[in-house]
Amino acid sequence: MTTIIYWFRNDLRLEDNPAFKEACRDATLLLPIYIHANYKDELTHWGFPRIANHAKAFLQASLKDLRSQLAAKGSTLLEFKGDAAEIMQVLRDQTQSGLVYCEQIEAPEELDQVTVIEGLGFKVKQFWQSSMLDPRDLPFDLKDMPDIFTRFRQDIEREGLSYALPIVAPEFIPPLPCLNQHEGQRESLLSKQSESPFVGGECSGLAHLSQYLDRRLPDTYKQTRNQLMGMDYSSKFSPWLSLGCLSPRVIADRLKNYELIHGANDGTYWLWFELLWRDYFRFLHFKYGRKLYQPKGLGKQQPNSFHEEQFYQWSSGLTGEDLIDAGMRELQQTGFLSNRMRQVLASYWIYDMKGDWRAGAAWFESQLIDYDVYSNQGNWLYITGGGTDPRGGRPFNVQKQTKDHDPDGVYRAMWLAK
Ligand SMILES: Cc1cc2nc3c(=O)[nH]c(=O)nc-3n(C[C@H](O)[C@H](O)[C@H](O)COP(=O)(O)OP(=O)(O)OC[C@H]3O[C@@H](n4cnc5c(N)ncnc54)[C@H](O)[C@@H]3O)c2cc1C
Structure with missing residues (x-):
């Protein structure tokens, strides 16, 4: 027994x-x-x-x-x-x-x-x-994986790897052992309200995936993915992925099926490409482990210092820079942000406000509905220049980002009015 x-x-x-x-x-x-x-x-x-x-x-x-x-x-x-x-x-x-x-x-x-x-x-x-690819299928040992994402992707593509096949749920679950009545709760220990449009759980995750594919949204993903507003400009798979309500292999498999029916296109490829970024940040943990959590990451530069007042301004959306303030308010009110806004907000904290990137990363951890330890750490390191990116840091110019992504001010007006 x-x-x-x-x-x-x-x-x-x-x-x-x-x-x-x-x-x-x-x-x-x-x-x-x-x-x-x-x-x-x-x-x-x-x-x-x-x-x-x-x-x-x-x-x-x-x-x-x-x-x-x-x-x-x-x-x-x-x-x-x-x-x-x-x-x-x-x-x-x-x-x-x-x-x-x-x-x-x-x-x-x-x-x-x-x-x-x-x-x-x-x-x-x-x-x-938790990855789309099975590390055992990779053409390299994870300890020797390429540092640069493009090299990593090229190695994967050269091998013709795209994802590991998902498996079905167990038909039979063994019975429970006898337990003292007082051990564990059979109902939720949390009771939190949120106005976020995302509802957790495998059932709602699978329903979300189905409607995303049924409405043919992958076809336009590559063109829309850098937008800032609405449910459809990007897949919004991340909240369900973060708690494992959705498996990346199920997503990749459904996407492959979609391609068989509707044909492959830039959008379907680009969704796979983004899921590969997710794998890449995971796999880097096998190579570098706790070094990724050092104050300077893998880099040479110590973090900026932390100023409470400035952090308050940034995190509360009170910097006076409209795009930044709008983004921070969206984050606080919904628990979600587009990838573009995450990049701009992180960059602004590190390069314009000269803040400690670790405080910014912790704020995202606290606020994001899709917080994922590998992706959050990986992306913050990427922007601050403490990761594996040879360019050593990715500052974004707020004026240019405003002009490119919110030229009519609709996004700013929406969040600054609240
Ligand atoms: C500073 C910063 C912090 C971030 N923190 C997180 C985090 O805690 N959790 C998280 O899931 N993502 C994080 N990301 C990555 C990315 O912003 C989100 O995965 C994406 O915006 C989620 O929206 P989506 O599902 O609609 O993505 P889509 O654009 O539809 O992409 C599909 C999927 O690909 C993956 N993906 C896309 N972009 C990235 C990326 N840059 N890095 C890793 N995976 C990616 C995600 O799993 C995503 O669900 C962060 C990015 C930045 C710049």
């Missing part, structure tokens, strides 16, 4: 979840859990909450959806709040099992969680499953 604790992390789905499927295959009794880590409730080093309400509400809806999907197959999801290692110990006492299956996350805090749990004698079986 094998009892397995399945620890859902950023993989809140049943479809194309190899770790969960294997747990279902290997277990006689299976306990699906989610842990709200204490450290996520702490204030950041810069004095603001680590996670704001939009992301909490999105997480809450995602967990609710997962729980009802598990319930439909005779299981459930238990939510815990606290220190992961302490919770695991309580569960080991209850289930007599020290076997944990989970998604592998190659970022410092998540790696530390696993190290501590293993140190307590647990066997933790981790599965890498």
Whole structure:
């Protein structure tokens, strides 16, 4: 008899979840859990909450959806709040099992969680499953992956790699072990409201993907992707990707199918290309690991200093620079920003306001509904010049960006009026 604790992390789905499927295959009794880590409730080093309400509400809806999907197959999801290692110990006492299956996350805090749990004698079986490509298919060892994105992409394309095939959800979920009534919550531990248009969960993620493809939006993606306003200029897959409600392999597979029906075009290629950027920032973590989290990243330059007053102006949208203030207000009110605005806001903080990039990255972590440790860190390092980009930093000129992307002032008017 094998009892397995399945620890859902950023993989809140049943479809194309190899770790969960294997747990279902290997277990006689299976306990699906989610842990709200204490450290996520702490204030950041810069004095603001680590996670704001939009992301909490999105997480809450995602967990609710997962729980009802598990319930439909005779299981459930238990939510815990606290220190992961302490919770695991309580569960080991209850289930007599020290076997944990989970998604592998190659970022410092998540790696530390696993190290501590293993140190307590647990066997933790981790599965890498958050990328579109399977690292085992790559033509290079991840430790030697090309630093430059274009080289990375060319190597992938030369091999004819496009994505790893997704797998279907398990048909059968093993029954739950007996637990003390008081262990874990069978309903949400969060209760946050948000006016964000995004609703978390695998079901709404898959519905969003279907409507995006049904409306043929990939065809225009390349032309519209740098716009600032509306739901359709870019895919908006990122919120669901960030918590793993959607798998990038499912997206890539549906996109391939779309190409078979409607034909490939610039837009379908460019969507794949952007998903490859997402993989690239993930894979860099296997090569550089914690070095990416040093104050100077991989670069030579120490961060700028931090000035509270300036940070307040930037983060509250009170700099007096209309495009920046509009963007910051959009972020606070919706938890989302276009890629272009993220670039402009980050650049403005680092190069115009001479701010510490780590405070900016932490603010994005707090506010973004699609916060993803690899993509956020990777993009901030890219702009500040602490990553692998040979150009060493990407400043954006606000006047030019305003002229190019909001020539009529519609975006500024929309957010500055609120
Ligand atoms: C400073 C900064 C911080 C960022 N922080 C995050 C973050 O925390 N989480 C996050 O998911 N993305 C982040 N991005 C990347 C990008 O802005 C978002 O992925 C994108 O805007 C999400 O919208 P979309 O799903 O409509 O993207 P689309 O343009 O439709 O792209 C499709 C998918 O490709 C991936 N993608 C696109 N651009 C990038 C990119 N530059 N880097 C990595 N993946 C990309 C995303 O998964 C996205 O969902 C950041 C970018 C910058 C400049």
